Amino acid sequence: MSPGSVILCLLLMQTGVYGFDIELDSEFIKDVFRSEAANQKHEDITQRAILSTILQACRSVALTDGKDFTFPLPPFTAQSVAAACWASKSSKRFHQTIKFIQRMNRLVDSSHASEPEYHFDNEKFAEGRRIITRGLEIIKASNKEMNFEAARERLGEIIHPLQDFYTHSNWVELGNTLPNTNLIRSGTRIGNIAAYSRATCRNCDGDDCTNNILEDIKREKILTSGYFGFSKPEGKCSHGGGFDVSRLFKPRGGINKDKMDSEHGHLHTEAANMAVAATSELLEDIRGAAGDKTFLQMMGISGKALCFVIDTTGSMRDDIAAVRTVTSSIINSKVGKEDEPSVYILVPFNDPDFGPLMRTTDPDKFKNAINSLTATGGGDFAEMSLSGLQLALTGAPPNSEIFVFTDAAAKDTHLRDTVIALIERTKTVVNFMLTGGGIFRRRRQIDNNQQQQQSRSVSSYVQLYRDLAQTSGGQTIEVTKSELPEAVTIITESSSSSLVTLLQAARSPGKAENFTFTVDESVKNLTVYITGRSVNFTLISPSGVSQQSTDTAGSLITASQTVGNFKNLKLKTEVGLWEMKMVSINPYTLKVVGESSIDFLFDFLEVSEGLFGGFDVIDHRPRAGSNGTLLLTVTGSTSATVTEVILVESSGSGNVNGNVTAVGGGDYLVVFNGVPSEEFVVLMKGQNSNGSSRSSGTFQRQSTSSIKASTVTVTVADTNRVLAPGETFPVPFSVKTSGAGGNFTIRATNDRGFTSTFPSSLVLDTGGSANGTVNLTAPVTTMSGTDVTLTIEAESPGGADTNYLVLRLAVLETVTDFTEPQCELLSLQSNCTESCSLSTWKLSVQVTDGANGTGIDRVSLRQGNGTMNTSLAPGNENITLVSYTASCSSPDVELLVVDAVGNVGSCSYSVRQTSTSSSQVPSQTPTAATVGSFSTKAVQSFLLCIVITILGLNLPFEMGIN
Incomplete structure (x- = not known):
């Protein structure tokens, strides 16, 4: 061969x-x-x-x-x-x-x-x-x-x-x-x-x-x-x-x-x-x-999403200008490179409106969308920030990072638990960029009594954003409007697809505490983020060198930035165990990140109720008061092995060590004797055999979003999860508790604003369950291919315990076109000679989708290095004309034709010499068009290839089957 x-x-x-x-x-x-x-x-x-x-x-x-x-x-x-x-x-x-x-x-x-x-x-x-x-x-x-x-x-x-x-x-x-x-x-x-x-x-x-x-x-x-x-x-x-x-x-x-x-x-x-x-x-x-x-x-072969949720009320003009600047900087530095964002997402909000979500892979379209934002209106204190965030969480890929820009409180605080559920479900990091100037400008426009009431709410609104950021593993950066351009440098750093978290913790109220983290050889661009006022620290490197926060001449911090409540420290990358001694009575967060290929995925498991037994991955919070089972997968390395997996309380020092068993393929089964009662994160430690020593081979990674156990579970009866526009779709669900019974509050929200009905509460006995139904109606104008994320929440009496179920439903119009597009060869002209590179051939094809088809959506080259142009036939929009010109050194072409509902056809043509006599003009034979599924050929090639290998046949690389 x-x-x-x-x-x-x-x-x-x-x-x-x-x-x-x-x-x-x-x-x-x-x-x-x-x-x-x-x-x-x-x-x-x-x-x-x-x-x-x-x-x-x-x-x-x-x-x-x-x-x-x-x-x-x-x-x-x-x-x-x-x-x-x-x-x-x-x-x-x-x-x-x-x-x-x-x-x-x-x-x-x-x-x-x-x-x-x-x-x-x-x-x-x-x-x-x-x-x-x-x-x-x-x-x-x-x-x-x-x-x-x-x-x-x-x-x-x-x-x-x-x-x-x-x-x-x-x-x-x-x-x-x-x-x-x-x-x-x-x-x-x-x-x-x-x-x-x-x-x-x-x-x-x-x-x-x-x-x-x-x-x-x-x-x-x-x-x-x-x-x-x-x-x-x-x-x-x-x-x-x-x-x-x-x-x-x-x-x-x-x-x-x-x-x-x-x-x-x-x-x-x-x-x-x-x-x-x-x-x-x-x-x-x-x-x-x-x-x-x-x-x-x-299929996930793409860079990180760049996602902005932006307040567009009148006081946000300076903020939007800062976003424009950082957007241009990121796009200009990353377009065409491996780390280019895979998708750009923008969600504007104000009051009473939010959205629509704008999503594109074209950086220029995203720039234009940012540039077209205008800051107007906004008379009162609160805006629809959580509605905008909900839309972004359901529209962005999992494990994304979202930046919310606002200077106002959330008017839609009833969405707090929904947003937390989506953060936990998608493992998405949310950062809030808060600029206080607009709050106080708007407050001056109201009377004294209202001012006092709003003043009391300022701290609570900031705390809501802090809570959401902490749950997601993000930052709440509080700056003035003039400081914002300097603070948004975090966005440039966070847009790296290879960013990993080594350590993160939050303390409220603040207290003196020592934290350690291990840096391995794969980590580059080691960075520390600290949020909080009047926070002091001492940093100690693996070699024993120390540097205090007041020491600007130390050797461990190569660059630092302080803006508002945010500190950004660039560290000298030294392999081994580091120590950070934090001292503050004020609330603070600490996060250590770097760039590395080694990271991990994880899911909690529970005993399956299916016919075959075993375990299923759960989409909701793990069960409180019972053992926990985790499936963990190491990514980015075939030589890394996991030695420890620990559930660490996000705001405290409690932790639970798991029993780790390797199950092959980079997967590990981890069993815990109970899970923490407080919010926790997953900390993984291990060894990488590529290290030159035991110290350099040790690594640690930590999950970003926090998790909380619950005695409540919400499950849904399996449905086909497909809505038709204009129809009401029932979603039966069940709520179960392993704790005390009572009157449980039910909330059901969706990110599309579709009309829905559901019971506002369900009565459960102790250790019992109850059933309900959400009836969801998609407007008749909903486009086919739209998805809607439905979040069903159940809250125990008194609000001490909640759990949720996040369900993704598809909206699809009835499809009646199952026929692949057809090609008709109109002409094939060639002046190919023995000097192939100096000769060309031309092709003209007519493409249609049949009398009852949905129309041609796209024609592209599957094979061929020539130039293709398409146009609609004069007077008949149902016919697409395709012209193709190529060098004779590229004698084959395959057109891929897709109609509006995704039926795929392919048309193959070739011009090759059949005679090479020096006394004659070489003749060319056009291959008849073959229309059908190109994927069938791929499968036939696959099976033929096995036969070729066994028999030792020698076929050219460009083999195919007609």
């Missing part, structure tokens, strides 16, 4: 052999987290398909931008793939995206265990295909609106049934060697499905089930799948396995290929390989509809 073929085959084969076993039994570590060489899991199938598709997308972007692209050496990892895509600083975000999609995949087995269509059991082929295609519609519409979190959630849900098709049906037993492409195509034929009355299986021969499918079923290529439970008709195949009672009734046995020791486990590897190819095909279809750059952003 040529070197290029070898690389491509290695790339494609990386997606090939991991997959299905997703059972969650009491052997938690063994069966859930440790990969066994024989049994292949859903999670690994998903990851390898993602890594392969991402590399192909990155390679396409590189070629389009005229860059070289180098595939990483296998086995591929999130870290190596991100580095190959020039996005090494985004490896944590990419890793987190993969984990989230895997989690949503796994959740199908607990939330839809008894629904056969989610697993292609019981011959539910049409119903299973509808789940997949409906999910694809949501993904494509969500990507079009840049609602990537909704797209990821739905992606994880639909790849589970897609992968199950190959292990639960007889597709592999029928001799098929390629995936069933029609599973992701509406309005097509899945296959010859067995009639309900037709027998498909016989009894297994003891434990041998290799021949239990009837000969006529295989001969006639009849598609069937195993039945599960007590619903098996006479003569039908069973699913099989320990949970399936139908396997005990004639015909006994089963046909599933979930594990090597399943009834058809001899075909487990073939089914897993097929599922990987099918998952890649699905991802390629999503990629084609979205475009490479949007697809990469959806």
